[in-house]
Amino acid sequence: MAKHSQFRLLAERRFLPFYLTQFSGAFNDNLYKNALLLLITFSAGGVMGMSVNLVVNLAAFLFILPFFLFSGIAGQLADHYEKSRIIRWVKLAEILIMGLAAAGLWFGWYELLLVLLFLMGTQSTFFGPVKYAILPQVLSDDELVGGNGLVSMGTFVAILLGTIAAGLLMTLEAPARYTAVGVVVMAVLGYLAARKVPPTHDRHFAVTVRLRPVVETWRLIILAAQRRQVLLAILAISWFWFLGAAYLTQFPNFSRVHLGGDETVVTLLLALFTIGISVGASLCERLTRHRVSLKPVPWGALGLSLFGIDLFFAVPDFPESSIWLTFLTNPTYLRVLIDLIGVGISGGLFIVPLYAFIQHETPAHQRARIIAALNVINALFMVISALAGMVVLGISNVDIPGFLLSLSLLNGVVLALVTYLRTREFSVSVDK
Known part of the structure; x- marks a missing residue:
């Protein structure tokens, strides 16, 4: 089975340069975004007369806004032009944006840095459709689940490492200047990797590229709705992403209030959650036996509910103050750690086969636009997740464990949905 392992793809040129390109991009996004938020929070003390809380929320809004504005155009471009060329254009744009960001970081021009955060979101918007649409063109059907597993694993690990790197840079004497160097170096490395991505030799699809941001985004949703099973996926x-955003957003207060942990415990929770997703993602290829199949998805959905529910009961009534090391050795918290790893593994089992299913079931001439529609809906769900957290935790006076419990119970509806999808997939394969 070694020759069929997904990890062998990391030794092949058709996959490795692309993998390194997307890894560096996810790392750099999170390095820049988190470093900027930390600098604003602990150094700048607000921007343009606004409070820190307002600026932090504004930054999150600026990064996610381009997904709503430009995903339609991004999908059209990715379906119309050769994908390796688009990847190089996007990574070259990242160098230019990060060059300006370096100047802003060096001289403390925080207003410019917020504008550049919008441009980084725009750059990510144009990379997103290519990121997943290219995989079915460079991988065979029996490699698609494994390739998606590697990409998902790499993305979450890059997010974790970028977040940790931003925190470590803040401990240095001149964090802004070290960050300035770091984001430019990562952008250049990403572009060098992108130059090694082989041409995909796309068929030229006659897709009209229309520069109508909001209108074209809406047309994406209509396009995605035309194939019911793809829309459900x-x-x-x-x-x-709604559920994951809720967990990641609540980790700091969950750690401080309900676990008695400090900043290192927050990093530990994030690391365990990410490791769990990576493990789950890497298991999908074996569980599906190298086929595009939704078989692991209902089990992943079930795990999301069961581990999430158990997490509610695992939270101690009277938490003891602890750092990450004592947290690992305290039996009181081991159940919490196991539950978080379990939620992560279940998440990996849940999303990887769904990504492969969408790629496999979507016609080649529409694939990038369908992925762009997915990105729009992902962004929408993450915004709704933040609003739900504000309403439930701020207005309804429910605590964080109760909020996560309610999401785990609500996940039962999703379990029914993906079980239906799996049943439909099985019935179709039997008919064939």
């Missing part, structure tokens, strides 16, 4: 993936 998109909604299921977006639900996971």
Whole structure:
């Protein structure tokens, strides 16, 4: 089975340069975004007369806004032009944006840095459709689940490492200047990797590129709705991003208030959650036996509910103050750690086969636009997740464990949805 392992793809040129390109991009996004938020929070003390809380929320809004504005155009471009060329254009744009960001970081021009955060979101918007649409062109059907597993694993690990790197840079004497160097270096490395991505030799599809941001985004949703099973898979993936965003957003206060942990415990929770997703993602290829199949998805959905529910009961009534090391050795918290790893593994089992299913079931001439529609709906669900957290935790006076419990119970609806999808997939394969 070694020759069929997904990890062998990391030794092949058709996959490795692309993998390194997307890894560096996810790392750089999170390095820049988190470093900027930390600098604003602990150094700048607000921008343009606004409070820190307002600026932090404005930054999140600026990064996610381009997904709503430009995903339609991004999908059209990715379906119309050769994909390796688009990847190089996007990575070259990242160098230019990060060059300006370096100047802003060096001289403390925080207003410019917020504008550049919008441009980084725009750059990510144009990379997103290519990121997943290219995989079915460079991988065979029996490699598609494994390739998606590697990409998902790499993305989450890059997010974790970028977040940790931003925190470590803040401990240095001149964090802004070290960050300035770091983001430019990562952008250049990403572009060098992109130059090694082989041409995909796309068929030229006659897709009209229209520069109508909001209108074309809406047309994406209409396009995605034309194939019911693909739309259901998109909604299921977006639900996971809703759930994941809720966990990641609540980790700091969950750690401080309900676990008695400090900043190192927050990093530990994030690391365990990410490791769990990576493990789940890497298991999908073996569980599906190298086929595009939704077989692991209902089990992943079930795990999201069961581990999430158990997490509610695992939270101690009277937490003891602890750092990450004592947290690992305290039996009181081991159940919490196991539950978080379990939620992560379940998440990996849940999303990877769904991504492969969407790629496999979507016609080649529409694939990038369908992925762009997925990105729009993902962004929408993450915004709704933040609003739900504000309403439930701020207005309804529910605590964080109760909020996560309610999401785990609500996940039962998603379990029914993906079980239906799996049943439909099985019935179709039997008919064939």
